[in-house]
Amino acid sequence: MSTGRDTTAPPSARSTEPQPLSEDVPPRGEERTDPTMSDPAKSPERTLLPTASGAETLAAVRGMLRGHRLLAFGAVGVLVAGTGIGLLTAPLLGHIVDLVVEDRGTGSLHLPMVLLVVVALVRGGATALGSSLVARLGETVLAALRERFIERALRLPLERVEEAGSGDLVSRVTGDVSTIAKSVRQALPEFARSTLTILLTLVGLAVLDWRFLLAALLAMPVQWLSVRWYLRRAAPVYAAHRVATGALQHQLLDSMGGVRTVRAFRLNEAHTELVARRSQSAVDLAVRGTRVVTGFFSRLNLAEFIGLSAVLVTGFWLVDRETVSIGTATAAALYFHSLFNPINAALFLIDDAQSAGASLARLVGVSSLAGESGPEDAPRPVDGTVEVSGLGYSYVSGHPVLEGVDLKVAGGERIALVGASGAGKTTLAKLIAGVHQPSAGTIRLGGTGTGELGPAGIRQAVTLISQEVHVFAGPLAEDLRLARPGATEEELRAALTTVDALDWVSALPEGLDTVVGEGGHRLTVTQAQHLALARLVLADPPIAILDEATADAGSAGARVLEAAALRALEGRTGLLVAHRLPQAATADRVVVLDRGRVVETGTHEQLVAAGGRYAALWAAWSDSRKGGEGSGVVPEQAGASEPGVAKSASGSATSTPGTAKSGSESVASEPSAAKSAAKSVASEPGAAKSGEERTDSVLEAAKSATRSAASEPEAAKSPSASAPSDPGAAEREPVAAED
Known part of the structure; x- marks a missing residue:
């Protein structure tokens, strides 16, 4: 009994992390960990973003459906009507069989044949309309979920995102969203239609004769056991496959993002092996999922055989006892046979539902996370002073990165942070910018503690420009307006003039209206940093932090950017994580860090002397x-x-x-x-x-x-x-x- 289903397709991008499969896969709701370092022997466990439990996921879906009840009821009503009309097909065919057996003549067949055509047309139209309404409902809910996910992801504390790694977040916003979208567009309408067909067909069997219904239900135990067998094995595999895919994406981002360093240190083979290992983990999980699907459908075939045999034997017995006609027995057999496709489709879609469920739980898990907390009406710092007292911070417990750091920066003063790798320069800059929360000590900006300011207040007070600047896709003017949404074109030009970037912007094909970023005009490293400095001028914060902002430019480009940075910092407090000594020498004061402590501070001349x-x-x-x-x-x-x-x-x-x-x-x-x-x-x-x-x-x-x-x-x-x-x-x- 072929049902036309494909039992060879692997689970489509189900779940992620290469862990031992089966029972030792962490249950949904637990945070998983992922080794992401290039050296597997030294790989720390990476705490991934959480995954929602089944109850939390259902609650989130119900909440999103509340605003679309009319659309939901309309879709279900149209599908019920179409399915009910379609159930008339089997009795009409049974009636035709009775007419032939009774030798009523061909004239008696005209009306049943016309009714069959009408039933087919009405059923087709109702099914198409109902499926369209279900798809619209699914797309509406998916859009709401996607917007909620993006809104919450952008509000997550940066420290939490860094702990999880970019691969985890990227796999959720790409792979998981795509999996859910595919299920909404293809699986959801089919599943709704199949479920209604099954329920109404069983009602039709009972109307013909209750004993036909009992015979058909003999297949239920086998189908139920098959579903339980499948769910026990499929859910952990799909969840693990989604994690493995995220780990693979993270490794690819790592290896390709640091390709120059990988080549410089001759780590090509090591990184290739890491990618191959993570890829093999994902492949192994996909193959395991395919085996589970194949075993599932072999059990369904057995259930179909048992049910159809029972209905045929029951029909023979009832006809022999003259309890029902041959046409009625034929209709019962056709009813049960018509269940093959919807039952198999519904059960087959459990495969997609498992994948979509795992993806949905990962999105809801992020959407349910608390965003950055802080006072709604945070006070704005009165000036650009920075006061750090007894500051301490550890990425790993027992390994402090900063210890007892004390630093006072006057408003408008420019400070250069100098020190060896691991000294704590960037960590100190991140703490002042509010990226991390200090483990010990306090930070005051403009006389107000960062705890009182909250994340929003800190962002108003401090702007951080790093070595890597993201250029958003769209007109260059809109990219600049991210810093000040209501800025006029004159204000944009003034900011560009301040950082000496107006000349090259004017030389672009369409000037400020030139589309930059992905798919548009590609800016050089120096131009991208000019753009970031112009944003700084437009945002006009009292405190600015430049974390190796000129490191990616060549010698000439670095000197140009340093001059632009000096102009951008005029009138505001500046902290520079310096990578060039001339840059540090131009600062009002140099702070030298070593092993997480301030060991020297003073002007360039004082420290040299x-x-x-x-x-x-x-x-x-x-x-x-x-x-x-x-x-x-x-x-x-x-x-x-x-x-x-x-x-x-x-x-x-x-x-x-x-x-x-x-x-x-x-x-x-x-x-x-x-x-x-x-x-x-x-x-x-x-x-x-x-x-x-x-x-x-x-x-x-x-x-x-x-x-x-x-x-x-x-x-x-x-x-x-x-x-x-x-x-x-x-x-x-x-x-x-x-x-």
Whole structure:
């Protein structure tokens, strides 16, 4: 008995993480973890975003349906009418059989034949209309769910998004939404139609003779057991497959996003193996799902055989006893046979329902998360002062990244943060910007504590510009208006003039109306940073943080951007995570961090005269400018074109492959809001080595150069040993190795 179903199709993008399958797959509702570091031996567990329970998912769907009751009742009513009319087909055919058996003549067949045509036309029209209404209802609910998901995802604390990793969020907003959309457009109308057909057909069997209904129900136990067998095995597989797909997407983002670093450190084979391993996990789960589906439908075929045999035997017995006519028995057999397609379709759609259910639970899980909390009417900071007191922070418990940091910044003052990789520069910047919440200590902006300001108040007070700037697709003017929605064209031009970007904007094909971003005019790295600085001018916050904002530009581009940044910072407090010493030298004050503590602070001239770490760094950089790479001292490392690496004063090269690459290799930089966790230290095993920040590499070389002075015992290590010299330094910043 062929039912026309496809039992070979694997579960379509069901669920994710490569874990042991079957009973040890975490139940829905638990947060899963995912290793995402490039070195599997050192992979920490990544806490994924939560998944809603079945009850929570149903409650969310009911809530979204409340506003569309009329549409829902209309769709069900039309489908019931169409299905009920279609049930007249079997009795009409049975009547024709009786007419033939009784030899009534061909004239008696005209009316039943006309009625069959009318029934077919009415049923077809009602079914089409009902299916259209169901699809409209599904699309409306899906749109509401998608909007709710996006709205809540954009309000999630950035720290929570970084913990989960970009792959998890991306897989939900792409794969999960696509799976649900496919089910809504294809599976939902078919499932509704099939369910109504089954129920009304069973009623029709009872109307013919209640014993036909009992015979048909003999197939129910086998079908019920088959469904239970399937659900027990399919749900964990589909849930795990969705997680595995997310892990695969995260690894692909990691490997492709850091492709230059992967090549520089010759990690091609390692990353290929990681992608292959995650891909194989997803494939294994898909194959396992296919086996479950195949076993499910073989059991359904057995149920069909049992039910049809029972109906035929019952019909023979009733006809033999002259309880029913041959036509009635024929109608009963046709009724049961007509159940094959709707029953199989409904049960087959359980496969899609399982996949859609797993995806829906993942979307509802994010939609149910609490957004950033804070006072609704937060006070606006009165000025741009920043006061940090006793600040501490840990990414991993027991491994503090910042300890006892005290810092006061006057309004309008420009501060440069300098330090080795892992010193805590970017973490400090993130804490001030409100990306993370401090583990200890307090932060006051404009005299008001960040707890009183709340996330919205902090965003009004602080604007963070990172190394990676996202250019939104659309007209360039609209991209600029993100910072000030009501800005006039004159205000946009004034902001561009401030950052010296008006000339190249005017040279674009359509000026401010030029479409940029995905599918439009591609901006260079320098132009994208100009755009970010112009947004800063338009937003006009009292405090601005530039986290290696010029790192991706070449030497010339970096100098242009530094000049533009100085103009953008006029009249506001500025904190610069510096990667070029000339940039730090122009600041009003330089703050040197080491191992999460402030070790030096003062003007450039004061620190150079003090003869400490900053002085050694400046001396090494100055010597490199005089002697060049061959002199055995540190080259400038101003941009991607610089081929050199830091060398020690003794002339022994301590080069690390790829350290001469531009700051675009640095997974360290603060991601933009739309790409908050796309690159973590987890993806770059060499992130703790020199070369991630130009200043960091130079500083470590300067420490080596001052070894004979012995004034800094901690600095008397080669650059290659600088990262491991702090036990746990690489491990304690799993999200922000950029420090």
